Amino acid sequence: MFYGAVVWDPWLIVAQIVCLQCLYYVTLGIVFGVLVGTRVSRMSLFYFFDFAAVTASTITGWCVIGAFFLSSLAGAGYLLFLVERAKKCLDFSATLYIIHLFICVVYGGWPSTFTWWIVNITGLAIMALLGEYLCIKRELREIPITRFRPNV
Structure with a gap:
């Protein structure tokens, strides 16, 4: 993709947001299945969306925290x-x-729990900073032009 001519495409942006959100929750569900699903009798949306599940006072809570970080x-x-x-x-x-x-x-x-806010702000920082790092590494790769080089 060439980045010289930037065109604002709202449909592309919405599609990227929807895809990113869906992939995040699919990954979170898979990681919950591995880490939390073995510890509880029944998985539910409670672990995804209720702030009470994100706690440092139980082993299951630590598994939830780990799942958010891995996602x-x-x-x-x-x-x-x-x-x-x-x-x-x-x-x-x-x-x-x-x-x-x-x-x-x-x-x-x-x-209303301090733990939920810390986990989500840290997750945001991990995702943004590591994503920027990976994208910068890709953007700074050399462009191979070996087919235009004369044989020496």
């Missing part, structure tokens, strides 16, 4: 393939977490 790491990889630009990583990461906050408020009320 943030995967989200950075998704930014690399969906967004492809380092300067947009913070925007898309913040949008993902703002949408997540909105869903959490609708599902379980305003998050």
Whole structure:
């Protein structure tokens, strides 16, 4: 993709946001299945969207926290393939977490625990910074032009 002529395409941006959000929740669900699903008798949306599930006082709570962090790491990889630009990583990461906050408020009320805020702000930072790092590494790769080089 060439980045010289930047055209504002709102449908592309909405599609990227929807894809990123869906991939994040699919990854979160898979990681919850591995880490939390073995510890509880029944998985539910409680672990996704209720702030009470994010607690440092139980082992299951620590598994939930770990799942959120692992999903943030995967989200950075998704930014690399969906967004492809380092300067947009913070925007898309913040949008993902703002949408997540909105869903959490609708599902379980305003998050009132300090742990929930720390986990989500740290997850946002991990996703944005690692996504920017990965995108910068890709943007700064050399362009191979071996077919134009004369044989020596």
